[in-house]
Amino acid sequence: MEGILAEIVAKYNYWLYVVLMMIGFYAMIGKRNLVKKLLGMNIFQTAIILFFVSTGVKRGGGIPILDKYKVLEHGVDVAQVVNPLPHVLMLTAIVVAVSITGVALAILQRIYREYGTLEEDEILEKVGE
């Protein structure tokens, strides 16, 4: 028990992201409304983004914006700057998430225009007719 508690305290960020991801995943596969599925996907993406950003953290590290002239003269201590790579990857991931949401909303509007509903069961019934 002690060991598990120490493990949770040391890695509480990952536990939080897994819980957030489970919420999104359940909404994606358990809900029957297409808008709720889309919201679940957004929560899922947020969990992934938070997870990646948290892998870049270094205890005691500063922001990855350096003083140009100081760095050119003296160099930089790697442990003093957080990892910039996850920030870059997630910057692109956020914009891709926005475009995915936009396209998904457009397709949902088109489905609503065509079938008059966004409930999965009713759409499947109307498709089967």
Next chain:
Amino acid sequence: MKNLALLATLVTGAILLYGTKDFAPWGDPGSPAATHLSPYYIENAVEQTHVPNLVTAVLGDYRGYDTMFETVVIYCAGMAVVSVLRRPKR
């Protein structure tokens, strides 16, 4: 159906929580993510590009290819939304 979804979610969550056992603790400077590629960027980016903001330097220069196709992706998303929704003017 709902129960099946809940079960799948819980199983996935349990596997992922088991997977966190192998991750480095939060904020560890010696974690694998912080020791392989990023020291090169931190040490050399300012010298090689004269851009103090490392995120911009990596985004625009070292990973410019990635960013270029990402711009193409959002461009395609815009085109897709226009072509899915736009109705001809009556």
Next chain:
Amino acid sequence: MKRLQERAQNRPTGESPIIRMAVRVMIPFIQLFGLYVIVHGHYSPGGGFQGGVILGASFILMALAFDLKTTTDYFSEKANAILGNAGALIFTGLGALTAILGGLWLDYSALDRIIPLGPIEWRSMGIFLVEVGVGLAVMSIMVSLYWDLASGGDMDEGL
């Protein structure tokens, strides 16, 4: 300003004049801040994506406080399409230019052969040009997404 006032008076459903006044005052500052975020991306948090989203948000705010026609009066669909295409073209065109000049794709130091500034300064400059292209493309796509999603593709009143 004049057109905004006329538009606001002709509007059948009266919205709060406080909101309209506040938005009218805020929009120029939001756009100025968006441009600042784009061009100051080298020295502070920012860059093309963030600044482009701020610029797009200013037009979305205008469309929310007034209506969709007001936005298309100020920023026509044609101008939006031209800016978006220009943004994507600046990025890919810069990559093609560096490849033609004998460097690798998107290796900005090859641009030194046109204007000799020094390869390192050109890498900094190339990042700036790319950020401007990304900002234009993102702004255009954000505005276009809002226009189409809010009006269902009809481009009439909107929300």
